[in-house]
Amino acid sequence: MFVLELGEAVGYFRPDIVTTVAYTCPFVPAEWITAHGLEPRPIRPRPGHGCRQMASGLGICPFAQAFIAEAASGEHGAVVFTTTCDQMRRAAEAAELTARCPIFLMNIPATWQTATARRMFRDEVARLGRFLTALGGRSPSSEDLAAAMLEPKVQREGSCRVSAARPDGGDGVQPVRVALVGSHRMAASVELEDVVASAGGQIVLEATPSGELGLGPHFEREQLGADPFGTLVNAYFDTIPDVFRRPNTRLYEWLALRLAERQVRGIIFRHYLWCDLWHAEAQRLKEWSPLPVLVLEAGDEDGVSTQNASRIQAFMEILHGNSFPHPA
């Protein structure tokens, strides 16, 4: 839906200032926004950034709350929410009350094995396009879209980083290679890398929707053919093995491959309080993976809590002294 109807969006907001479109969900195709002449802004919301001004209560996901605050910040031309979880779906409704920019709620199918789901995603990308046009974006031609798909700047690698290892103290001990798996990340949670590094570890795989898990597709010119839009839709639909998909078997296939490739020795699983979709995977991941798993619950505090930092430190110490097999 357009939380703000198209007509309202055009009439109420000045198209000349609407240049950036913020989002957190990897299923929002950055190339499509670029092709409309607007700037895609995949963001990690700032924790506590205006959160206290919002109505909040028991059961509200801190990440969704922080994203509502981003919409209210006045720093984005428009904000795209998606239906990948109930919290975000309902956050879009809450954002409508406080946002200082147009809000778009994009339906992302949970199923992925049927033509119906693929068609639904295609229709929603097209509907997003109408929203972008209503904001003042241009109606892109196939050539515009193809060009955007080949532009390096809209590739999302920049939002993901592999953490630096602690500088070698001369003891010759290699950092412990760990994977970070779980919920989206907020801006301040990059401190996690520093805590891991200071404990003698290194995050070599960030399997979160804000990280490598949500990188989305990479396009080559020969792929695009006569239907760049179809290529775009299919690539996004097929390549992101997010936790909300039903069934979410692809998530585990994806993980198995990368954990082995990166020679990961332990998994830090991090979920927000009230993020049911990731929280429910914690125990399953422990049962599935031969690697040790440390489960961290994140609240709405900035950075890493003292308790979580202590647990990370203990986890690293344990991993330093042990070797576990990789998942098959």
Added chain:
Amino acid sequence: MNAVPRKLSLDEWDERYAELRRAGLTEPAYGGPLRRHRVEGGDRRLDHLCLDNSAASLRLWNLLLSEEQRLRQARARGFKIVGAMKDLGTVPVMAYSLPNLVAFYPDGAWWIPCLMEQSDGLLRIADSLGIDESFCPVRAILGAFVTQAHFPLPDLLTCSVGAVCDDFSAIAQRLEALGSRILWWEMPRRRRPDPDEPAARLPGGFAAPASQVALVQFELDRVRQALESLAGQALDEARLAAGIRAANRIRRLLAALRRQVYARDPCPLPALEMLVAEMLAIHFCSDQAETAAVLQGLLMEVQSRVAKGQGVLPAAAARIFWVNPVADLRIMNLLEECGGRVCGTDYMFTHALDEIPADVPPLEGLARTALADPMVGSAEDRAERICADFRAWGAEALLIARIPGASHCAREGEVIRNCAQARLGVPALEIEVPSISDAMRPSLRSRIEALVETVRNRRSA
């Protein structure tokens, strides 16, 4: 057999049952004294519930509490069993269109920890599977599948996903990872049609884009094919249309019952029995014909009470519109102990109460009904309907039962409360009810009493 309407304890029901039998009560095969559900079934909560004293209510409780046995009997007779998760009233209509299928609602396991006062251990099993108390009590479903002690494993398990609560989506995924094969079908988040976009009217008054109706229709067609395959029989339009007519008959009966109960004073039937009666609309408690008979019996009982001016509660009880089902059935009694009564409900499945459109092809009618689900649209939409129904029933206050851990409850209670206060100018209260609420009973009582007092003060103002 008629007696002055009143609520009885389980002990009092023993005598009442004997009295009914002496007076010539005839019962269906699943009939019998309520005591046996406590003794044989372990339904300890019955010790703490107050139950309506009519023969019609006896039949209602017996139908509800004998479902597990009925499912096992159905399997023994060669019926195939369909577990319809999360859709609250769509897939069961399709399943009952075929003569050799029985559908049930595994999500209903969320009441087992209440009924058995947690002696069942289902929540402990869910804990051990990583689904702790931060999730909705529907997590009991995991334990029910693991133990297989509460219902037979279905031959086909379906689950609506997409615009559903995160708790259930996560729990169902956990269930699949444990080895239960699930047919997932997509339910998009219902949106209001854009200007100039083709739209379809939905039961309950909302509209959805025609494209969303078509999408859900495609999904239901996948379910239809799976049901055909399971039954070994065609589920064609004629059969589906007949199935819809049968479901609509039940919905009309329930509508008539709700009109009689919610609009009359004194209240002719307690809130607890009405909650159970409304739940029957979702999946027919594994026996569609008996559901119709039970509702017919309740309707006749209520009509008789109304004709005599009899009620089960004192006249002029505070008229409360109730939102969301409660995990602990005892709270429905508590409302009445505090001087309130239920006048109108939204137990999260108003779409299962509205008639399924019969003037369009059957699958389209079912798709429209599924999209009318109050939980797949915005909280604002849900609040709008609640306000409309609130006015229609002449309620005086709104009570929202928050479900512990449920993802949708984090925000929608506030939206609904604000909407009711702004549009209706009526008092609204939110309470949280766990599966066993005894420890919180004093606090819940105080809150509900405050609401009832507010209603009385407004009357005299």
